[in-house]
Amino acid sequence: MKASLNFFTNFELRKILKKESKIMDRIYLDNAATTPLSEEVIDAMVDVMKTNYGNPSSTHSLGQEAKILIENVRRQVADYLHVTPAEIIFTSCGTESNNMIIKSCVNHLGVERIITSPMEHKCVAETVLDMKKRRGVEVVYLRPDQKGDFDLIQLEEIIKSSDKKTLVTLMHANNEIGNLLDLKKVAEMCKANKVLFHSDTVQSMAHMEMDFSQIPLDFASCSAHKFHGPKGSGFAFIRKASGLKVIITGGPQERSLRAGTENVCGIVGLGKALEISLNNMDQYSSHIKEIKKYTKERLLSEVDGVKFNGRSAEEETSLYTVLSVLLPFKDPMIGLKLDMKGIAVSQGSACSSGATKPSMVMMMILDEDEIENCTPLRISFSHLTTKEEIDTLVDALQEIAVSFNIEKTNVEHR
Ligand code: PLP
Numbered sequence: 001m002k003a004s005l006n007f008f009t010n011f012e013l014r015k016i017l018k019k020e021s022k023i024m025d026r027i028y029l030d031n032a033a034t035t036p037l038s039e040e041v042i043d044a045m046v047d048v049m050k051t052n053y054g055n056p057s058s059t060h061s062l063g064q065e066a067k068i069l070i071e072n073v074r075r076q077v078a079d080y081l082h083v084t085p086a087e088i089i090f091t092s093c094g095t096e097s098n099n100m101i102i103k104s105c106v107n108h109l110g111v112e113r114i115i116t117s118p119m120e121h122k123c124v125a126e127t128v129l130d131m132k133k134r135r136g137v138e139v140v141y142l143r144p145d146q147k148g149d150f151d152l153i154q155l156e157e158i159i160k161s162s163d164k165k166t167l168v169t170l171m172h173a174n175n176e177i178g179n180l181l182d183l184k185k186v187a188e189m190c191k192a193n194k195v196l197f198h199s200d201t202v203q204s205m206a207h208m209e210m211d212f213s214q215i216p217l218d219f220a221s222c223s224a225h226k227f228h229g230p231k232g233s234g235f236a237f238i239r240k241a242s243g244l245k246v247i248i249t250g251g252p253q254e255r256s257l258r259a260g261t262e263n264v265c266g267i268v269g270l271g272k273a274l275e276i277s278l279n280n281m282d283q284y285s286s287h288i289k290e291i292k293k294y295t296k297e298r299l300l301s302e303v304d305g306v307k308f309n310g311r312s313a314e315e316e317t318s319l320y321t322v323l324s325v326l327l328p329f330k331d332p333m334i335g336l337k338l339d340m341k342g343i344a345v346s347q348g349s350a351c352s353s354g355a356t357k358p359s360m361v362m363m364m365i366l367d368e369d370e371i372e373n374c375t376p377l378r379i380s381f382s383h384l385t386t387k388e389e390i391d392t393l394v395d396a397l398q399e400i401a402v403s404f405n406i407e408k409t410n411v412e413h414r
Contacts, residue, residue: 025342026342026343026344027342027343027344027389027392027393028344028382028384028385029343029344029345029379029380029381029385029389029393030344030345030346030378030380031226031321031380031381031382031385032175032176032203032226032321032322032346032378032380033346033380034225034226034231035225035226035227035228035229035382036228036382036384037228037229037230037269037273038228038272038273038276040272040276041228041229041230041269041272041273041276044268044269044271044272045230045265045266045268045269045272048066048069048264048265048268049265052065052066052069052264052265053066054066055261056070056253056261056262056264057251057252057253057261066262066264069264069267069268070090070262070264070267070268071085072271073090073267073268073270073271073274074088074090076271076274076275077222077235077270077271077274080206080210080274080278081210081211081212081220081237082210082211082212082213082214083212083213083237083239084240086240086255087237087238087239087240088235088236088237088238089235089236089238089254089255089257089258090233090234090235090254090258090262090263090267090270091234091235091236091258092232092233092234092263092266093223093225093231093232093233093234094121094123094200094202094221094222094223094226094234095123095223096234096236097221097222097223097234097235097236098121098123098124098127098198098200098202098221099123099127099247100236100244100247100248100257100258101198101219101221101236101238101244102114102124102127102128102131102167102169102198103127103130103131103247104244104245104246104247105167105196105198105219105244106131106135106137106167107135107245107247108243108244108245109165109167109196109242109243109244110165111137111165111166111167111196112137112138112164112165112166113137113138113139113140113162113164113165113166113167114128114131114132114137114138114139114140114166114167114168114169115140115141115142115155115158115159115166115167115168115169115170115195116128116139116140116141116142116168116169116170117141117142117143117144117150117170117171118141118143118144118360118361118363118364119144119148119171119174119176119179119360119361119364120169120170120171120200121171121175121200121202123200124169124171124200125360128169138162138164140158142154142155142158142170143364144364144365146365146367147179147310147311147365148174148177148179148309148310148311148361148364148365149179149311150170150181152182152185152186152189155168155186155189156189156193159189159190159193159195160193165195166195166196167195167196167197167198168186168190168195168196168197168198169197169198169199169200170186170197170199170200171199171200171201171202171203172199172200172201172203172204172220173201173203173204173207173318173319173322174203174310174319174322174361175202175203175322176309176310176322176324176359176361176362176376176378177309177310177311177312177318177322177324177361177365177378178203178310178311178312178318178319178320178321178322178323178324179310179311179312179317179318179319180204180311180317180318180319181199183199183201183215183217184214184215186199186217187199187215187216187217188216190216190217190218191216196218196219196242197216197217197218197219198217198218198219198220199217199219199220199221200220200221201220201221201222201237202221202222202223202226202234203226203319203321203322204319205220205221205222205223205226205227206222206226206227206273206274206277206278207226207227207277207281207285207319207320207321208281208285209281212237217239218238218239218242219236219237219238219239219242219244220236220237221234221235221236221237222234222235222236222237224266224269224270224273224274227273227274227277228273228276228277228382229269229270229272229273229274230265230266230269230270230273232263232266233263233266233267233269233270234270235270238257244257245257246258246259248260280383283383284382284383285320287383288320288321288381288382288383288385289315289320291381291385291386291387291390292320292321292323292381293315294387294390295323295379295381295390295393295394296308296313296323298390298391298394299325299394299397302394302395302397302398303327303328303394303397303398303401304328304401305328306325306326306327306328307325307326307328307374308323308324308325308326309324309325309326309362309365309366309376310324310365312324320381321380321381321382322378322379322380322381323378323379323380323381324376324377324378324379325376325377325378325379326366326370326374326375326376326377327374327375327376327377327397327401328373328374328401329373329374329375329400329401329404329405330372330373330374330375331375331400331404332347332375334347334375334377334400335347335377337396337400338393338396338397341392341396343392343393343396345377345378345379345380345393346377346378346380347375347376347377347378358371358376359376362376379393
């Protein structure tokens with residue numbers, strides 16, 4: 001077979017890995033990083049790729065059919081959020097949505113001050129820093145307590161402390177520890193004080209009900225691959241008459257707010273994934289909550305000294321898909337060790353999991369002793385996760401924990 005030097009298909013890759021026995025039954029517990037595509041989403045996308053290849057901007061019927069598909073999903077998203085379709089702008093991902101909103105707030109709405117937190121995802125944190133460096137925006141950080149929560153009275157004091165045009169950007173569900181922000185309370189506070197409010201809702205969209213007719217926030221973001229949709233497809237919610245303007249210039253697509261030929265099959269995939277999530281929300285969430293409870297109980301009984309970070313072990317105040325664990329030993333190689341056993345988890349968020357130093361979120365909520373001597377691990381679930389998979393994970397962690405105790409005893413005896 002003549003193999004290409006720089007491109008091989010997934011099929012070829014799997015053949016190579018199989019030869020080297022690198023493929024085993026995998027246990028996927030990193031659903032906050034991304035989720036597997038559901039079969040129905042794949043089918044819907046393949047169908048669009050095969051038949052609806054028209055450009056949605058074309059006036060002929062092939063183009064107009066593609067346009068109808070997009071507008072259907074826009075209406076579906078708008079219904080979910082209880083907003084109007086005109087307030088939904090399709091983008092390539094959560095990162096793009098957050099960039100677009102924050103940058104346009106500064107560039108077009110005259111925002112001079114941003115209130116944010118050190119717990120934000122990099123795509124918000126780095127964009128805010130960029131606006132500070134390049135546009136001289138003042139940045140004020142709201143510090144979390146050891147549980148990862150914010151003092152909302154302090155937030156209001158900070159808001160009131162300046163007359164500068166202000167944007168508050170605080171995420172809804174933290175991607176590392178799952179803490180949930182009281183969106184309604186913060187949105188109402190921002191509205192009452194006449195400041196703009198953006199929330200990175202990437203981790204919570206499609207996992208819970210969202211009624212933006214009752215939550216007066218200005219901007220929010222979404223990424224389809226966090227709920228079994230495709231990568232490269234997301235949207236920004238932009239409240240009507242906000243005045244936000246285009247960042248990617250070109251054609252008049254997406255109501256002239258985001259130029260570029262639309263990713264029709266990606267948008268359809270997002271719509272299908274959202275439909276499945278919403279139709280099964282009760283069933284999925286109760287299954288995942290049960291799995292999370294089971295994981296907590298098994299870890300507490302099998303791994304001596306294990307703790308849970310932030311609010312992630314609490315049902316009401318954390319996102320049910322995320323459990324952030326603190327293991328009572330230091331093992332920077334733990335992700336690799338689990339991977340070698342076929343278990344995929346994360347040592348932080350996916351974006352920083354290559355790094356060995358603790359993430360900013362962990363630096364904020366752990367004390368020095370915990371940073372020095374413990375290992376954080378993020379376990380994130382989906383409706384596909386089973387108790388048997390959790391048993392395998394807990395057994396593996398217990399084995400690693402025991403090996404640490406033995407090593408420690410050996411060192412002490414030397
Ligand atoms: N915001 C949060 C909270 C996330 O967890 C992620 C992805 O991990 C993003 C934004 C970025 O989303 P995307 O991967 O679609 O760019």
